[in-house]
Structure formats: structure tokens, C-alpha cells
């Protein structure tokens with residue numbers, strides 16, 4: 001398809017201004033006539049979403065706190081359902097019962113060297129009308145922390161990621177028996193208590209340093225968008241890299257009569273009590289610490305000298321939770337497909353929030369609402385999608401992707417057969433289009449982005465993104481036909497679709513020009529969003545246009561527009577990366593051992609500030625990467641053959657795709673992403689089945705590509721690395737076979 005793409009680009013770039021971009025040019029997976037019809041429907045669709053509606057939906061949905069189990073969460077779900085029905089869609093609420101702990105007791109006090117009692121409260125901001133709804137606000141806490149009552153000296157652990165503990169070792173500071181205080185940032189929050197517990201800590205505080213999202217970044221709320229002194233970040237600390245979803249029903253839907261684990265058998269709770277605090281509460285604790293001065297990179301923006309400890313600050317932390325089961329309400333609408341009803345295009349965003357949640361998640365939720373309204377309007381005008389479209393508004397995302405995971409697990413048999421693509425969004429604001437997802441959709445998503453106008457610059461969102469990529473990453477973005485999309489880790493509702501089911505998935509949203517520090521606080525509300533997020537809701541409209549166009553283009557195509565050429569190119573890069581990682585690890589160990597032997601560490605240290613010499617390590621063996629290279633070759637061969645077959649299908653008389661019976665070819669195409677999974681999952685985490693993408697075991701949200709291989713190298717488990725290389729190599733070969741199967745069906749159908 002390289003040539004065809006070049007033509008498409010040329011057509012687009014050279015087209016006279018009188019021809020709007022969205023009425024010309026071929027579309028992958030469409031015959032020419034159908035492409036023209038499709039573009040007409042899409043243009044009609046994009047004219048419908050209205051910023052005034054987005055604003056009104058957000059105002060209504062964010063009027064009161066709407067966390068899981070709250071009256072307004074249910075009220076919102078029912079209202080969303082009524083809107084879907086008003087738009088003419090067939091919709092229902094699917095309810096699950098999930099474990100959702102809420103605080104019963106929260107106490108934090110410093111007992112030595114001075115007394116200080118933490119406020120643990122976010123005060124009302126006078127100009128912000130919903131910030132005063134204290135009776136309904138969920139207190140600041142970390143969901144799925146265990147109960148605990150601990151008193152111990154504090155140790156400051158920077159971001160609390162594994163390499164911070166290597167630094168602590170060198171400083172001769174242990175966290176054994178201590179309570180650690182970590183700052184938010186640089187990892188998903190759940191990693192901090194996990195790593196702290198692995199090192200022997202007995203409690204964990206996570207605070208928001210003004211360096212990350214407070215006054216160091218800009219004006220604080222309400223004068224600006226950044227976190228005020230007493231603002232704190234709620235959030236889940238469930239061990240989601242093991243599995244997300246209801247902790248009592250891993251792998252199956254949390255339906256009424258599902259078999260549930262006993263609390264004592266749950267493996268995703270933290271091992272130690274953990275609590276988030278504001279910097280208003282953290283500053284007196286940090287100021288009372290002594291011990292080594294924190295290394296430069298560890299210092300935040302508070303007006304104190306940061307010390308590592310341990311102590312003399314000693315704190316008492318007491319946490320107790322109600323371990324209740326609460327209902328969650330997913331709102332699901334379905335538009336049946338006319339030709340391929342058993343191929344599903346799924347679109348979702350969550351509707352629950354920690355408090356009022358205007359930015360997270362309603363800025364994305366309201367776009368799905370306008371997409372639903374627009375699709376409803378097109379249906380009335382006679383449009384019929386070939387494939388089934390399912391629109392989902394999830395509940396319980398914030399606590400651990402509960403609504404989407406339970407829905408995906410409940411419908412897993414159907415979804416493994418019929419799930420073609422899942423498109424997710426979450427927060428949305430002013431800025432650039434951000435897209436991450438399955439690389440089988442990279443080319444397709446580039447095509448969509450070329451047809452959407454950026455509301456402020458009037459460039460296409462693709463062009464704007466390309467310019468930014470050139471400025472940040474250089475010429476590749478100028479020369480490669482398609483912009484690269486990122487890979488998906490975790491952090492929103494695509495996780496179960498991609499990682500558990502192997503459904504090709506995408507996450508999209510605008511952002512980058514509206515920053516802030518109200519994430520998961522009471523100040524993420526309508527007042528904040530309409531001043532600092534996307535005040536005119538024009539990027540909300542752009543998201544509805546982008547995601548809606550993608551949904552329609554996927555649902556209406558004759559042949560599903562996956563592409564395996566960009567996918568293979570991406571896999572090649574990942575293989576290069578893990579090979580380099582192994583080499584670098586080896587070189588590092590060799591060099592460090594040499595330095596230990598020659599006495600370098602002792603020679604360069606200030607004798608008055610002793611540091612521990614790191615221990616010598618065994619030099620790792622060379623790994624055999626041949627299985628990955630063989631898998632890649634199989635992919636390259638079959639991707640080329642598929643492109644050739646598709647080119648022939650579109651050359652041999654335009655209408656070949658329109659005429660042919662393509663059900664078998666499409667069915668095979670849907671299964672290619674599934675071929676990238678292994679039922680046994682990743683080492684030590686069987687729920688995560690995808691072998692190309694996973695959230696990192698020690699990053700939480702951040703992606704690890706080729707995760708089994710990459711993480712075994714990072715963790716220096718060389719034997720496991722060799723085994724996983726062989727396994728993943730075979731997975732790539734399986735994917736090659738799946739592509740070959742689709743190629744044969746396509747060639748047969750258009751003959």
C-alpha cells in the first residue's frame with residue numbers, strides 16, 4: 001500500500017482549496033464508490049456535534065459528586081440512559097456488584113519531635129460553587145489500601161520507584177520498619193506502596209509536591225489551574241499490573257451470583273496502609289526530618305532543605321475502611337450492523353469520578369454523548385453501519401477500571417469472537433490530538449486525523465501534530481508517510497479490551513495546552529474546566545468528530561482497514577530496543593564490576609560523607625534473539641503479501657471490494673490481534689494476555705512493549721528472558737499465519 005498512500009498524500013497536499021479534504025480520496029478497505037458515500041456521511045456527522053450541548057451535559061453531570069455508590073452516580077447513569085434513548089438508540093444499564101472500600105477512620109499525626117495533626121481536608125474555594133459540597137465529597141484516600149495502625153520514623157523516598165531504593169542503599173538508609181513519604185509523579189501511584197512494602201516499610205504517605213503540579217508550575221487555583229496548598233490526589237492503589245477490575249472476581253464478571261474470593265485471598269490490595277496528602281500536610285513532616293540531605297534530583301519545590309531521614313520525624317498513621325460491595329452502572333447503547341452484525345466496533349469513556357470530575361472524566365464523556373446524538377441523527381436520515389456499533393459509558397473506572405473490566409469479563413466469549421476495535425477516551429482539553437493504540441490501526445488513525453480540523457489553528461489535527469513531532473523528534477515525522485502512535489500501557493478503560501481479550505484498541509484525546517493540578521481533587525469541577533480546561537468546548541467537539549469519524553469509518557468499510565506494514569515496522573523497533581537493552585545491561589554490569597575492583601567508589605567519595613559500595617554482580621550470558629528475528633521475518637513476508645492482495649483487490653476493477661463476499665476475510669482480520677495473545681498470559685500475571693503491550697509491573701501505567709522479554713531483562717532474570725524470547729517469537733509467527741489466512745480469504749473473495 002505504500003504507493004497508494006503516496007498518492008493519497010499527493011492528492012491531499014495538492015488538492016485545490018475549493019475541494020475540502022473530507023470529500024476526496026480513497027479509503028483503505030473501501031471501493032471508490034463506497035468511499036465517496038462514506039465521506040458524505042462522515043461530513044454530515046462532523047457538522048452535528050455542538051459545543052453548547054457539551055457544556056450543558058458537563059454542567060448537569062458534574063453538579064454533584066458522583067463516585068461509585070453515590071446517589072448522583074446512579075442518577076447520572078439513568079440520565080445518560082434517557083439521553084441515549086432520546087437520541088433514538090437502543091440502550092440499557094448493565095449493573096455489577098463490586099468491592100469498593102470507603103474510609104471509616106483516617107488519622108495522621110506527627111508524634112516526634114513535635115506534634116502536628118494533618119488536616120486531610122480540601123477547603124471550599126469561595127468562587128467555586130461545587131467545592132463546598134463537603135457532605136457528599138468522598139474524603140481524600142487511596143482505594144484498596146489495607147486497614148492499618150502504624151507508628152514509625154519517616155524516610156523520604158523521592159518518587160518511590162525501584163531505582164530510588166538503590167540510591168537509598170548507597171546512602172546507607174533503610175526503610176525497614178519505617179513509614180515512607182513519597183512524592184506523586186514518575187510512576188503510577190500504586191507502585192509506590194508496592195515497592196515500599198517490598199523493601200520492608202510498614203506504611204506509605206504519598207504527597208503532591210508543588211514541583212510537580214503546584215506553584216512551581218504556575219498560578220494555583222482559583223487564580224490559575226495548579227494545585228493549591230491543601231489540594232490532594234485521591235486514587236486507587238490496587239495492584240492493577242496483576243489485574244484490574246473487581247478484586248473479588250478476577251477473570252470473570254462481577255454479576256449477582258458470581259463466585260467471589262474471600263477478602264483474605266485477594267492479591268491486589270496493598271501490603272501496607274497508604275494515604276495521599278496535600279503539601280500543606282506534608283511540609284511540616286518533611287521539615288522535621290534530618291539524616292542525609294536529599295540528592296539534587298530528589299528535591300521538590302517546598303522552601304525547605306529536603307532530608308532523607310530516617311526520622312527524627314515520627315508519625316502515627318491509622319486507616320480503617322468499610323469493605324462494602326457497591327453496585328456500578330454501565331450505560332450501553334447498541335446500533336446493529338446491517339452486513340456484519342457479528343463484528344463489533346466499541347466506543348467508550350467512563351462517567352464516574354472521584355468527586356465532581358469535570359475534566360476526569362466528563363470532558364471525554366460528553367463527547368461520546370454528542371457522538372451518540374449525531375449517530376442517532378444519521379440513522380434517522382437513512383445511514384446504516386455495516387458493523388455493529390456499541391457505545392459504552394463506564395462506571396467505576398477510578399477505583400480500578402471496574403465497569404469496563406467487569407463488562408469485558410462478562411461478555412468475554414462474544415468479545416473474543418466479535419470484538420474488532422475498541423476506541424477509548426478519558427480526559428480531554430485544549431491542545432494536540434494524542435493517539436495511542438494497536439499499531440495495526442496506526443495507518444487508519446493517521447487517515448482519520450487528516451480529515452479533522454483543529455478548532456483554533458484551522459490546520460488539520462494531523463498537520464498540527466506532524467509539525468509538533470518534527471519539532472520534538474526530528475525529520476522522521478516529515479519523511480514517514482504516517483505519524484507514529486504510542487503504545488498503550490494502562491490507566492483507562494481500554495485495558496481489559498486490549499490486554500485481557502486481545503481486541504485491537506485505541507485511546508485518544510486532545511491535550512497539552514491546558515495543564516493543571518486539580519487531578520482527583522474536589523477542584524476538578526465545572527468552574528475549573530470552564531476556566532482552564534477547554535472553556536469553549538471546541539476541543540470537545542473535535543474529539544467527538546475524531547472518535548465518531550473513526551467509529552463510522554471502521555463500521556462502514558467493506559474490508560476492515562487494519563494495516564500490518566506499520567505494525568511490522570513497529571515490532572522491528574521493539575525488537576531492536578530489547579536487544580539494545582540486553583547489551584546495555586550487560587555492558588553496565590561489566591563496567592561497574594570493573595569500577596568496584598579498581599576501588600573507584602571509595603576513591604571518589606568524600607570520606608566525611610560515607611556511601612556504601614554497591615555489590616558486584618554476575619555478568620549475564622548473551623541471549624539468543626533469533627526467535628524474535630524469525631518471527632519478524634514471518635510478519636514482514638505476510639504483511640507484504642496482504643498489501644499486495646489488497647492492492648490487487650482495489651485495482652482489478654474498482655468494485656471488487658463492494659461485490660465480493662468478505663465475511664470470511666473480515667473474520668480472519670479480526671482474529672489477527674487475538675493471535676498476539678497467549679492464554680497463559682505474562683509471567684506471574686496470567687490476566688495480561690497480550691504479548692506486545694502491557695502496563696509495566698513496576699511502572700503501573702507506563703507501557704512495556706514485548707513485556708515478557710523486556711521485563712525479564714530489566715529484572716535480570718536471564719533464564720526467563722531466553723524462554724520468553726522463544727515464546728514471543730512463536731507469537732509473532734502465529735500472527736504471521738493469521739495475516740496469511742486473511743490474505744488467502746481476501747484473494748479468494750475478490751477473484
Ligand SMILES: [Zn+2]
Pocket residue numbers: 350360361397426427492
Ligand atoms: Zn478518568
